[in-house]
Amino acid sequence: MPEIFVTTPRGFRWPFSKGLVVESLVNAGVEVPVADEIAHAIEQSLRASGRTEISSDELKERMIEEVERRCGAEAAKRVARQTQTFEEILIEDEHGERPFSKGVLVRSLEEAGFSLGEAHELAKRVEQALRQAGKVRLDADELEDFVAGVIKEQYGKDARKRYQKRLEYGGGIFVVEEGGEPRVPFSKGILSQSLMAAGLSPDRAYRMAREVERELIREGKRVVGRSELRRRVAELLERRIGEEVAERYRVLRAVRRLERPMHILIGGVSGVGKSTLAASLAYRLGITRMTSTDSVREILRATTSRDLVPTLHTSSFDAWRALVEVLGLKGEPSDEVILQGFRDQVARVSVGIRAIQERNARERTSVVIEGVHVVPGFLNHPLQSEVVQIPMLVVVRDEKVHKGRFRLRERETAGRRSMDKYLDNFAALRMIQDHLEALARAMGVPIIPGDNLDKAVEKGLEVITERFHTLVRVHGRGEEVET
Numbered sequence: 425m426p427e428i429f430v431t432t433p434r435g436f437r438w439p440f441s442k443g444l445v446v447e448s449l450v451n452a453g454v455e456v457p458v459a460d461e462i463a464h465a466i467e468q469s470l471r472a473s474g475r476t477e478i479s480s481d482e483l484k485e486r487m488i489e490e491v492e493r494r495c496g497a498e499a500a501k502r503v504a505r506q507t508q509t510f511e512e513i514l515i516e517d518e519h520g521e522r523p524f525s526k527g528v529l530v531r532s533l534e535e536a537g538f539s540l541g542e543a544h545e546l547a548k549r550v551e552q553a554l555r556q557a558g559k560v561r562l563d564a565d566e567l568e569d570f571v572a573g574v575i576k577e578q579y580g581k582d583a584r585k586r587y588q589k590r591l592e593y594g595g596g597i598f599v600v601e602e603g604g605e606p607r608v609p610f611s612k613g614i615l616s617q618s619l620m621a622a623g624l625s626p627d628r629a630y631r632m633a634r635e636v637e638r639e640l641i642r643e644g645k646r647v648v649g650r651s652e653l654r655r656r657v658a659e660l661l662e663r664r665i666g667e668e669v670a671e672r673y674r675v676l677r678a679v680r681r682l683e684r685p686m687h688i689l690i691g692g693v694s695g696v697g698k699s700t701l702a703a704s705l706a707y708r709l710g711i712t713r714m715t716s717t718d719s720v721r722e723i724l725r726a727t728t729s730r731d732l733v734p735t736l737h738t739s740s741f742d743a744w745r746a747l748v749e750v751l752g753l754k755g756e757p758s759d760e761v762i763l764q765g766f767r768d769q770v771a772r773v774s775v776g777i778r779a780i781q782e783r784n785a786r787e788r789t790s791v792v793i794e795g796v797h798v799v800p801g802f803l804n805h806p807l808q809s810e811v812v813q814i815p816m817l818v819v820v821r822d823e824k825v826h827k828g829r830f831r832l833r834e835r836e837t838a839g840r841r842s843m844d845k846y847l848d849n850f851a852a853l854r855m856i857q858d859h860l861e862a863l864a865r866a867m868g869v870p871i872i873p874g875d876n877l878d879k880a881v882e883k884g885l886e887v888i889t890e891r892f893h894t895l896v897r898v899h900g901r902g903e904e905v906e907t
Contacts, residue, residue, distance in 0.1 A: 428470050429477050430510050438510070440478065442467055445487060448508040451555055454491060454499060462490040480511050507555040517564040526551055529571065534634075536587040537641035550574050586642060597640050598647045610648070612637055615657065621708040622661070622673040623885050636660060672889045676709070686711065686790040687781060687811045688888070690872075691798035691864075692818035693741070693857045694846055695829040697874040701818060702794035704881045705888070713784065717795025720776035721769075735768040739845070740796045741852045743769040762852050763859055773797040778805040785810045799860060800867040814891050816884060817864040818874040819857055825875050826854075 428440035442463035449459035466486050470478060487508070492500035507513055513524040526547040533543035550571050554562075562570070568588075576584040597610040612633040619629035636657055640648060648656075654677050661670035688705060692698045699716065706714045721736060730737040734746035744757045744765030777793060784791045785807035803815055820826040827850065830843035846853065864871050870887045874880050 426476050428467075428475060430480055430483055431477060432480050432510075432512055434512065436512070437477070440467070440470070440483075441510075444509045445483075448506070448510070448555075449487065449491065449503065451509070451552055452491075452499065452502040452506050454495060454503070458494055462487065462494065465490060480508070483510065484508055505556075505558045507558055507560050509555065511560065513551075513554055513559055514561045515564055515567055516561065524551065524554065524567070532571075533587065534638070535641070536583075536589075537638040538583075539635070539638060546571075546574060546578065549578065586644075589644075597637065597645060599650055599653055600647055601650055610637065610640070610653075617708065617710055618677065619657070619661075619673070621676050621710070621885070622669050623708075623882055624665075624669070632657075632660060632664065672885065675889050675892050678892070683788075684810060684812050685784065685788050686888075687784065687813045688790075688792045689798045689803055689813065689815040690792065690794040690818060690884075691796065691800075691815070691860060691869075692874065693796055693853045693860070695826055695833070695853070696818045696820045696857075697829070697877050697880055698794040698796075698818050700877050701872065701874070701880050701884055702792045705884050706792045708881075708885065709790070709888075711790045711792055713789060713791040715780055715791065715793045717773055717777060717793065717797035720780070720795075721773050721797070724772060724776055733772055735765055736772050738765075738769070739849070740766055740769055741849045741856060744852075759855055762855060766856055766859075767799075770797045770799050770802055774799075774802040777802075781805045781811075781813075782807050796856075800863040800869045812891070814888055816870045816872050816887055817860055818872045818880065819861055820874045822875050823850075823854070826850075 429437045430440050430444075431437045442460070445463035445466060446456070446459045449462060450456055454462070466483070469486075484503075488500050488504050491503050514521045515524055526544075529547040529550060530540070530543040533546055534540065538546065553574055554570065572584045572588055575587050599608050599610050612630065615633040615636060616626065616629040619632055620626060624632065636653075639656065639660075654674070658670045658674050661673055686709070688702075688709075688711070690698050690702050690705075702714055706712070724733075725736050728736055735743040738746055741762075742765070744762045747761065747765045747768065748757065773795075774797060777797060780791070780793065782805050785805070788810075798815065800815065800817070803813070820829070827847060830846045833841050834843040861871060863869075872880050872883050872887070
């Protein structure tokens with residue numbers, strides 16, 4: 425069935441829609457069932473005649489005729505007076521003419537501090553009022569006054585004044601330190617990242633950042649102190665989500681004021697989600713440096729021959745094979761032999777890990793280090809007192825989930841990281857995981873269940889927050905002091 429198009433005097437055309445006709449008629453006060461009957465009758469008439477195009481003026485005339493026949497002359501006059509939904513409303517400004525856009529108006533209303541829902545509803549009311557008034561062309565100032573009038577009717581004089589003054593915020597809202605300087609522009613992006621560090625999803629974090637911005641605009645705030653901004657955010661988190669997340673936000677904000685950098689060390693065998701957790705925590709905490717111990721091992725392999733250090737040139741779970749060759753062992757390896765090979769490789773790679781930690785400590789830089797070689801007992805370095813070191817171990821206790829990770833990895837890498845070698849050595853991997861978990865428990869290293877990666881991120885943030893509770897005391901009204 426051929427499509428029917430509506431053409432406008434300016435040459436634009438779009439598909440005929442019964443919905444546009446119904447919306448226009450309802451806007452003029454016609455009951456929905458009657459409007460639907462009229463729209464259906466017009467469509468049937470057009471299709472019966474074989475028409476594929478109708479002008480907006482002719483379509484309007486047909487609507488008026490049908491309304492007069494079914495609803496009377498008064499209803500027909502209302503339809504005739506208004507601008508239909510398929511007719512353009514043109515706005516004139518110094519740049520020329522442009523069609524009225526609810527989307528553009530929504531953005532202006534958001535800049536005035538209205539929520540997205542409020543902005544959409546207001547934009548809809550404005551368009552409805554413009555069409556009922558029969559507006560087909562108006563200048564930008566006239567539109568501005570029209571919108572202000574609708575806002576006053578809906579939300580009162582203060583809301584209207586806020587909308588009319590929204591352009592004053594073109595230079596932005598500024599955040600200042602306690603002494604009044606330096607001034608930096610308020611950033612929803614930066615605030616969103618802080619909220620994600622507290623455990624919010626990116627979408628929810630951005631929505632809450634926008635809500636904070638709207639509150640500041642509503643109150644006419646052009647400059648806000650950083651401590652006041654943090655207090656506002658914490659209170660909003662308490663109202664919207666709960667005390668636990670608000671407390672985490674307070675602690676993590678206080679962390680930024682500590683002089684010592686943060687070194688997050690994430691261990692675990694292959695396939696438990698270390699890299700995903702490391703990337704998520706680094707992003708949420710704004711840490712730009714991240715290192716994998718596999719990279720350290722590759723560098724050491726490039727500088728050390730296989731003959732000199734054979735365990736470096738194997739995977740962590742089969743490093744025992746190098747020992748078998750050196751020691752001349754025969755038969756299936758015992759658990760102790762497998763662990764001996766693993767520990768030997770860890771000891772070699774730990775030299776490089778310590779060097780990375782020391783350099784970042786000297787530079788006072790935060791870093792996330794992840795890998796199977798992050799093992800309790802091998803993490804100390806001479807400058808450890810200069811940093812806040814937070815180790816954690818990721819484990820996956822469900823064997824089916826663990827195996828599934830290797831299958832997923834193979835698909836995601838188009839076979840470049842084959843699952844076969846991991847599944848062939850799965851028993852050794854699980855035994856090494858048990859060993860690492862025992863070490864972690866003995867040394868008080870937090871254990872992160874990696875079966876659910878979203879929950880792992882949540883638990884990781886919880887570990888970091890609890891660690892900083894020993895360094896930071898957070899008072900009820902958002903004041904932060906180092907202990």
